Amino acid sequence: MLRIFVFKRRTLYIALTVLLLLVIGIVAAVALSGSDETFSETIKYAHKKISAEQAKVLMEKNPDLVVFDVRDEKEYLQGHLPQATLISQKELKKKLTSFDQEKIYMIYAKNDKTSAKAAEILSNNGFSKVYVLNGGIDHWPYEIE
Known part of the structure; x- marks a missing residue:
């Protein structure tokens, strides 16, 4: 009953690229905000x-x-x-x-x-x-x- 998902190489590359872009976007947003203040x-x-x-x-x-x-x-x-x-x-x-x-x-x-x-x-x-x-x-x- 255990199913192993098999991804095509192309799908895996697309998923990794999206994930990488998301991480880069978050890092850039934090860096550009120039603020390390907490909410309080x-x-x-x-x-x-x-x-x-x-x-x-x-x-x-x-x-x-x-x-x-x-x-x-x-x-x-x-x-x-x-x-x-x-x-x-x-x-x-x-x-x-x-x-x-x-x-x-x-x-x-x-x-x-x-x-x-x-x-x-x-x-x-x-x-x-x-x-x-x-x-x-x-x-x-x-x-x-």
């Missing part, structure tokens, strides 16, 4: 959402933490997180070069959508330690200034 390295500049509890710990353990409030001035004056600096998204874009990319940044606003947009500005410009307060300031149960 290509997404290293993503921001992370954190809870109020995590944000409080982050603030306590990192005295150099930069906290950005991206709400409007009226809301900021009514109350903001300790250490928070008021900054608009437009201002954030303008001042990117003056910020230290090695520092840790936490961003919050009234809602997640606004915070995420500001965090993307930093993340897309090479800032690797960017956090967003999940739920915004409305979910901050601790003291505000």
Whole structure:
């Protein structure tokens, strides 16, 4: 019941040629990409959402933490997180070069959508330690200034 497949010499040469071309194509694609990054390295500049509890710990353990409030001035004056600096998204874009990319940044606003947009500005410009307060300031149960 064991069958032995017999290939004609021509069929064998065609199969080997196709296989060789496939291997050459893969090697060329890897060489031309010029990148030896793994998948995880290509997404290293993503921001992370954190809870109020995590944000409080982050603030306590990192005295150099930069906290950005991206709400409007009226809301900021009514109350903001300790250490928070008021900054608009437009201002954030303008001042990117003056910020230290090695520092840790936490961003919050009234809602997640606004915070995420500001965090993307930093993340897309090479800032690797960017956090967003999940739920915004409305979910901050601790003291505000």
